[in-house]
Amino acid sequence: MTPVLRLGTRRSALATTQSGHVADLIRARLGREVELVEITTEGDISSAPLASLGGTGVFVSALRDALKRGDVDVAVHSLKDIPTQPEAGIALAAIPTREDPRDAVVARDGLTLGELPVGSRIGTGSPRRVAQLEALGLGLDVVGIRGNVDTRIRKVASGDYDAVLLARAGLARLGRVDEITETLDPLQMLPAPGQGALAIECRAEDEALVADLAQLDDPRTRAAVTAERAVLATLEAGCSAPLGALAEVVEGDDGDELWIRAVAMSADGGLSVRMSTTGSPTDAAETGNRLASDMLAEGAASLMNSTGMEAPVRKQQR
Template sequence: MSQTLSSETAVLRVGTRASRLARTQSGHVADAITAALGVPTELVDVTTHGDISRAPLASMGGTGVFVSALREALLAGEVDIAVHSLKDIPTAPAPGIVLAAVPVREDPRDAVIARDGLTLGELPPGSTVGTGSPRRRSQLAALGLGLELRELRGNVDTRIGKVRDGELDAIILARAGLSRIGRADEATEVLDPLQMLPAPGQGALAVECRADDERAAAITAALDDAATRAAVTAERAVLAVLEAGCSAPVGALAEVAEGEDGDELWIRAVVLAPDGSVAIRRSANGDPASAYDVGAQLAASMLDEGAADLMNDLTSGDAPPGTP
């Protein structure tokens, strides 16, 4: 084993949010590290601002509310690595911190859990659908199904409970989260990205470490998946160039596929008005090695079409019909 990993018997402290989903995700990372390299790990719970506040995510700015406390614990030396849902991470670099690994991505699509096993299209007009995401609300409104949209917060179990208790007719959430906690079979529909593009980075995890921690960087590098990293790099480039946070009505999905001359990166993105009445949709392809540039150029073309004006509508206080 290399000199960097010579202290393999030292426990690697894995920083995680305390929710069931977060601990499960972080546990998967910890178990993968131990299985691949024999390095012992322990989970360290960290409470974030997003966990404490009951305010709608969009009103808190969205970006970084689940991330900053974990990063502070990392920089303070309280943990050796931090595991995040990648879609929660701001696109701007964090001083002193590096994205050490992006493991293989789970299914990035959105899922529906509805009463009586219904799909979105089967819900009667006026049915109540819960989601805390402006991206989902805008795309739902664009479908023109006449649904009444409700703000939704809480962990996965709490959200599902609102359907089981009859408080809501349906909820929409990431299929990846359901899968990771063993509840994927409760989804009554998995939405085609042609209907609803997921959030940039959805379904992927991010493993961060301190920039000067060679041991942690070397250990976590074993988990990095090149195709997943290229895809999410392109998606996050769209956000960065649009200057949009994770609370903006922006969807993007990229994948690496085999082409005639080798691997090729494909990406689709959408920016919507809050009420779904206007949408700018674009797609692009290119070399996975230039993933950021592919996403950035796609975003630039969307800005040329007026994407900034659509996002400014959100900050002016407009919201889709039926949204509290």
């Protein structure tokens, strides 16, 4: 009898929903039974800013430790939370089809960003979103926020905030798309590298399981997020850096093409290096590396550590 697969998940509603989605994929496509095993992380029980705990990587580490101990057989993460460096003994076995990667606004009275009055309080815990919001020059009061999706949206309903920014993918998975008042065009706000995608990991030594889980992989999604994460790695930017990137695989005249654009910003949004390029989906990492190298040549690395006050705005496009 085939043993039940133990799938590790954080306890939050979004994490268990995402893990439940992967469990359903495993049951339907691999014919394996799955049980969810809840793992508590420091990030779930602490109210301290995530940056002080090591960023969203604190969630990933706890699940990976459970894998290595043998407490679970499979772990599911939001791909944007995973460090770009490979983890010894851990295989990124599959990246399923990606949800919509864009950012979304949940605002009072059904308002869009542009309709919010000057001085409105906007909640986000992401330096990437803060920098891009500031660059829009809407005169909004951007305030830090923590907590799960429900907690953040309730702060709008209670009047503590006029709006919050969230990943549209998470709201979609939770069945809360109707609460979105605006989905932001990537021209306004580029998402985090890997946003909207899930990562399915297992122990690298479990070769049969690695091969089975690979059947859940979506090649187009993997190519896109590989390019985005290559930008992140080459720029040596962590999850807290004001960096956005978005890639997609599209049909070209001679087959599939990979399109990617990225922006690196100063913390206050006053300076930016914005570029784009194309390549082959089979060379996704090289395409991302090439774009990041071009951005480095324009000063992207020092820019992300600046205050935005040293020089005029610099915007580069290719």
